[in-house]
Amino acid sequence: MKVIHQTTTQLIVEDRPWLIGIFMIVMALIFLAAGMALASSGKIFGALMMVLIGGGVPLLLGALFVQRVRLTFDRGTGTVTRTRRSVLGLTETSHPLNRVERARVGxxxxxxxxxxxxxxxxxxxxxxxxxxxxxxxxxxxxxMAQAVNDWLATCQAPIRPVEATAER
Structure with missing residues (x-):
């Protein structure tokens, strides 16, 4: 989670969960190697289960949950756009920039x-x-919330400080 571009007219913040993605790939490779070891010793059913379940589950979870998320605040277009990209595709939603009151921490x-x-x-x-x-x-x-609030404050009335909200 970091600011990747900041000017007076545009702010882009992005989250790339590399650690989770790498962990899922390493986990799948470990199970695939174990499956190959079982196959070489003649235990075909165990090898298939190890490869399909042990290797497939981490790859499936990685495909479902590892997403690159980007927020683009653009004064030129007057929009804030949330772009979410994963191996399953791209999802983009936009809101008028003047609807953004502030960023907060949930x-x-x-x-x-x-x-x-x-x-x-x-x-x-x-x-x-x-x-x-x-x-x-x-x-x-x-x-990130402070960076967004600071950027918003450069053209608007003062933004309230970052507040924490409880959610259960």
Missing amino acids: VSSDSDGTTYRMELKLGSPDDFVPFTTYYTSGKRPER
Whole structure:
């Protein structure tokens, strides 16, 4: 999650979950290697199960959940566009830039701890647009929300500071 382009007329923030993608590929390769080892020792059924389930599940999960998400704030067109790309395709949604009131940090707490994600607060009608579908630990969502609010403030009335909201 980082700012990849920033000018007075355009701000682009992007999330590329490389670590999750690499983890899924490594996990699939481990199961494929184990399946090949079983096949070489003559255990064909075990090898097939290891390859199909052990290798297929991580690849399927990676295809479903590893997505590059980009928010493009463009004063020239007066829009904010959320682009989500995965191996399954491209999804793009746009909103008028003047509907964006501010960026905020959404909070999710459970027995494992507290995680965060950046969200856009839209007005008229009130709505929230999450930057990512998942919550994460660390300060990146707060830094991204602050970068968005700072950029929005360069042409609008002062933006309120980043607020954290609880979600269960």
